[in-house]
Amino acid sequence: MSEYKLQTPLTEKDVLQLRAGDKVLLSGLVYTARDAAHKRMLEALAKGGELPFPVKGSVIYYVGPTPAPLGRPIGSAGPTTSYRMDTYAPTLYKLGLKATIGKGKRSPEVIEALKTYKGVYFGATGGAGALLSQCVKQAKIIAYEDLGPEAVRVLHVQDFPLLVINDAFGGELYAKPQLIL
C-alpha cells in the first residue's frame, strides 16, 4: 500500500500508478453531484448539451452537504452511497472523468469502465462529515441551484483523505463477507 499526494485535474499517469488500498491526499478542485444532478447532467448530454464543468481529468464527489453556517465555506460534507450513480458513471468516465469519490460498492459496469477509460474510484469515510468538511477551503454553486443540497458545487479541497477502492486494473479493496450458512 502506497501513499500519494495528488492534485486535480488528474492525469492518466496519476490514475495508473494507483492500486486498490493506496491512500491518497487529494488537493485542488472537485465537483459535487449526486442523484438529481446526475440525472440532469445526463439528460443535458442526451440533448447535445454540455456538462456544467470541464469533465476531462476531473473528479466528482458524491455529496450533498449541509448548509454552510456563518464563517464557514461549507457545512458537514461526507460521501453518500455511490451505487445510485452507477447508471450514470460509465458515460462520464468515457468523456474523460478520472475519478469519483463516494462510499460503498460499485457495479460491474462501473468497474469495467474504470478499466476501459482508465479511471479510479475513491472511498471517503462515511459519517465523518464534520471532519471531512475541514478539508474544504472554498465552495461555490455552479449549476442547478434549484436542487438545493443536490446542486452542483465546485469545492476547493486540501489534503482530502481518500482510499483507492477500485483501481483501473480491476482491483478492489472491499472485504468479501464470510457468509457461512
Next chain:
Amino acid sequence: MRIISENQIIETVAELVQEANINLPEDVKQALVKALEEETNPVGKEILRQLVENYKLAEQTQLPLCQDTGLAIFFVELGQDVFIEGDLVEAINQGVRLGYEAGFLRKSVCDPFTRINTGDNTPAFIHLDLVKGDKLKIKFMAKGGGSENMSRATMLTPAQGWKGIKEFVLKRIAEAGPNPCPPIIVGIGIGGTFDYAPILAKKALFRPLTLEHWDSELAAKEKELLTAINELGIGPMGLGGKITCLGVKIEKSPCHIASLPLAVNIQCHSSRRKEVEI
C-alpha cells in the same frame, strides 16, 4: 388533566432535532471508542479513529455529525391525561421546520416522483402511542438514507423459525456490505404484521447499546446475532476487520398462526437519537 401547549412542543422539537444531529449519544460514543481499541485491521482502525475524531469535532464546531441529517422520525408517547392545546402533529412538523433551518441541517425530503425537495425537511414521520399518565415523551431519530436503503422486510413461514430469521439477517447484512456505513447497529422486528414488523425494527433502534433486552431469551438471541454478524468480517466501512456491528436490538410481537413477519432496519454508526419528556 395536564395542558401542554403547541408552542412548548414546537420549541422542544426544534431544539431536539438540532442537538441530536450534533451530539452523538454517550452509549454510541463509548461503543466507537471500544471498537477502536478492539479492531485489529489497521485500515479499519484508522476509520474508527476518524469517527471518534468526527464526533468530538462536531461537538466543538457545532457542525452536524453527518451531512445526511436524515428524515425526522418520531416515536411519541402521549399520556392520556394530557390535553394538547393545538395540533400535535403540526407542532412536531413546525419544530422540525424551525430546527432544521436554525441548525443549518440538510433538508432531505422530496416527492417520490418529481423528486422536488419539500424544502423544510417535513413531513416528519410520526408514530404515536397513547399511554397512561400525564406526560408527553418525544423520541427523535435522524435516519439517514444510506442505511435505510439497505433495510429489508420479509414474510417467513412459521417452519423457518429462528434459523430462517438468522439466515435472512446475515444474508442481508453480507449483501449490504460497505453501503450502510458499518460498524452498523441492527434493529430487528419479529412478528406482528407486514406493516408492524418494520415499525418494531425501527423502535428497537432507540434502545441504548448498553441496554440488553429485558427478556433473557431475546437478549441471548441479540448476542448470538451480534457475534455472527461480526464474524462476517465486513469491518469498518467494509474494509475488513472484527468490528462490523456495534449492537443488535430485537423487538417481538405476537403474529398470525400462518406468518412469521421479519424486518431488518439497518442503522449506520452515526446513530443519532434523543428523547425528551414534557
